[in-house]
Amino acid sequence: MGFIVHNLILLLIYFVLVGSYNLMLGSLGILHFGQVAFFALGAYTSAMLTLAGVPFIIALPIAMAVSGIMGFLIGIPCLRIKGHYLALATLGLSEVIRLILLNSASFTGGPIGIRGIPKPEIFGITLSTKPEILLLYALITFMALAIIYRIMHSPYGKVLESIREDEVAAESLGKNIVNYKMQIFTITSSLAGLAGSMYAHSFTYIDPSLAKISAMNYLLVLLITGGAGNFWGAIIGPIVIVAGFESMRLLPIPSELVGTIQQILYGLLFILIILFRPQGICSRQYSRKKITA
Amino acid sequence: MHSMKYIQPILKLENLTKTFDGLHAVDHCSFAITPNTITGLIGPNGAGKTTTFDLITGTLEETSGKIYFKDEDITHLEAHKRARLGLARTFQIVRLFPELTALENLLIVLHKNYQNLSHIFFKPQGELKRLHDEAREYLKEINLEHHAGALAKNLSYGQQKLLEIMRSVATGAELFLLDEPAAGVNPTMLRHIEKIILYLKSRGKTVLIVEHNMPFIMGICDHVIVLDQGRHLVEGRPQDIQKNQLVLEAYLGRRRPTLL
Numbered sequence: 001m002g003f004i005v006h007n008l009i010l011l012l013i014y015f016v017l018v019g020s021y022n023l024m025l026g027s028l029g030i031l032h033f034g035q036v037a038f039f040a041l042g043a044y045t046s047a048m049l050t051l052a053g054v055p056f057i058i059a060l061p062i063a064m065a066v067s068g069i070m071g072f073l074i075g076i077p078c079l080r081i082k083g084h085y086l087a088l089a090t091l092g093l094s095e096v097i098r099l100i101l102l103n104s105a106s107f108t109g110g111p112i113g114i115r116g117i118p119k120p121e122i123f124g125i126t127l128s129t130k131p132e133i134l135l136l137y138a139l140i141t142f143m144a145l146a147i148i149y150r151i152m153h154s155p156y157g158k159v160l161e162s163i164r165e166d167e168v169a170a171e172s173l174g175k176n177i178v179n180y181k182m183q184i185f186t187i188t189s190s191l192a193g194l195a196g197s198m199y200a201h202s203f204t205y206i207d208p209s210l211a212k213i214s215a216m217n218y219l220l221v222l223l224i225t226g227g228a229g230n231f232w233g234a235i236i237g238p239i240v241i242v243a244g245f246e247s248m249r250l251l252p253i254p255s256e257l258v259g260t261i262q263q264i265l266y267g268l269l270f271i272l273i274i275l276f277r278p279q280g281i282c283s284r285q286y287s288r289k290k291i292t293a
Numbered sequence: 294m295h296s297m298k299y300i301q302p303i304l305k306l307e308n309l310t311k312t313f314d315g316l317h318a319v320d321h322c323s324f325a326i327t328p329n330t331i332t333g334l335i336g337p338n339g340a341g342k343t344t345t346f347d348l349i350t351g352t353l354e355e356t357s358g359k360i361y362f363k364d365e366d367i368t369h370l371e372a373h374k375r376a377r378l379g380l381a382r383t384f385q386i387v388r389l390f391p392e393l394t395a396l397e398n399l400l401i402v403l404h405k406n407y408q409n410l411s412h413i414f415f416k417p418q419g420e421l422k423r424l425h426d427e428a429r430e431y432l433k434e435i436n437l438e439h440h441a442g443a444l445a446k447n448l449s450y451g452q453q454k455l456l457e458i459m460r461s462v463a464t465g466a467e468l469f470l471l472d473e474p475a476a477g478v479n480p481t482m483l484r485h486i487e488k489i490i491l492y493l494k495s496r497g498k499t500v501l502i503v504e505h506n507m508p509f510i511m512g513i514c515d516h517v518i519v520l521d522q523g524r525h526l527v528e529g530r531p532q533d534i535q536k537n538q539l540v541l542e543a544y545l546g547r548r549r550p551t552l553l
Contacts, residue, residue: 150413155404155421157413158393162401165390172350172388173402173464174376183410284392 005130007246009202012134012141013195014238018222019148019231020191023184025220026229026284027157029164030181033216034074034090037097038067038189040211042196044101044108047117047206056121060197067193072186079181082167086185094211101208113207120201133202140198144191145235151187152231160184161229221270227280236281241269301364303328303468303499304349309358311344311523318344320523321358326468331490331500333510333531336520337544342503343385345520346470350382351375362468381466385473385503387453391446395437395456398445399428402463431459435485451482458489468499475506487513511535519543 021035046063050056074093078086101108108114120127120136127133151157162170163177171177200206209215226237245262253261273280302325311319319341326332334342347353349360351372360368367375389398403424407417432438435455437448445453454474461469474486483506490500490513504510510517511531518528521543527534534540 147413151410154413154416155400155407156410158397158401158404159408161393161397162390165392166388168352169384169388169390170401171372172352172376172382173460174373174405175401175408176371176373 005134007242009134009137011238011242012137013198015141015235016144016191017195018219018238019145019234020188021219022223022228022234023151024188025223027152027160028184031087032090033087034093035192035219036211036215037094038071038192039196040097041070042067042193043200043206043210046197047114047200050118056201063197064190064193068186068190071189075182075185079185080178094213098208098211115205117200117204137198144194149231221266224280225273227282229284230282233280233282300327302326303363305361307359309348310356311348312356317523322525324518324525326499326501328499329497330515331494331513333514333517334501334503335510335517340520341523342520343472346472349470350380379467381461381464382470383457383461383472387457389445389453389457392444394442394444395432396428396441398456398460399431399463402460403428431463435459451478454478458486469493471502473504475504475509
């Protein structure tokens, strides 16, 4: 039971993290590697604030704001120019953030990380058991996903897709593409901060490995397996992979081998998806309401 | 015949210059476009026609010179702002949104007032529906009403070309820059495109066309401007341009003095 609830909480966090990443990679078609950095930033901000006595309900939006502002600042130089500068800059950002977390030991606990992060508390009630946290997080996730869904299924979201399809044409039709990119990148990074905060307060332990680039690869596998550009892709991907891989622990495999086998399977799955179904389980066109003549 | 009344040009270029690594693609080019006319912009390959278009729409940044649109200096305005002022264009190689449907390609334009972040929660359903119907009307005009849900990339080249022109028409712009609308389309499609251009003129719009198809240009244009090596060579009525010695030389080369 505990095992299942634990994984359900993890799944909700992935929905927010991968769902928001989907706005950048799926809708806008812009690759960036900063999602885990914004995630770690949100987790540390929220953890340190609550340990300093700030209530969870205030620490959470501050964590979102810190990650969002970081995204905005990175976006200013990188999203104004055409090309893959954002991918490069965010690759650097992830490493810089990880190294700062690792080396400023007096501040962040260094490689040991932060332990004993308070459980979420709302209006004086501390949610100390996992099912209670699951309930709260389901609510938060629902709201975050509602925003993502509305963005993707609105005239606004269609403009994002048009920018993905052809920037020059979109611009020639009067779309301020820099504005759209900045807005989405800020939203994406602040939602990653939200996911980070959720993670910190449910697992109560964080360390600099949250910002590892291998974690970013994992997110990419989740989204691309599910189907980038389709809202449901960011739901199906984590469900299939987390459920599939975690259930391996229930199989009679020596526990010290599970991790290794999982790593091999990720790689294999990624190669197979790219080769045989590059659009992922839910393809982009599938999400479109059928328009009949 | 010639009225002395001075009509304010809708578009005016002053000494417009664009240099690529020392090559003058557009070289101190100046001309003005009269409102509610169809003007052809012709010249041999490499004359700088498309570069001129890119400079006018803001896709490229000029090296020097000025561009005025409706008396406003737009030289340093970003491309999307110029579009919002009433400039629309099509491209030499069709630039639709390939993975969006034919209908969505038009809706990107027609939904322009409902594409802010604030509209994700506040959706004026009635108005969106009305614009949806309007998009279908546009599709009907180009016989694509049965392909509304088809991805743009799956349409035939001619259909894509028509859709791109319709998408620019849907912007409601005042000045249309069409880059080789006749290239690679069959005669039936060409008549269709011609009809759309004449319709635009009848609605008080101004059209500037880059084109190599001379019968098409000479038949439809009120005025023709000839560029050669980035420079404004000559301009005038189509029938005069056809006989102009400078134009013939630009296209065919100078006649060598004969030995005998």
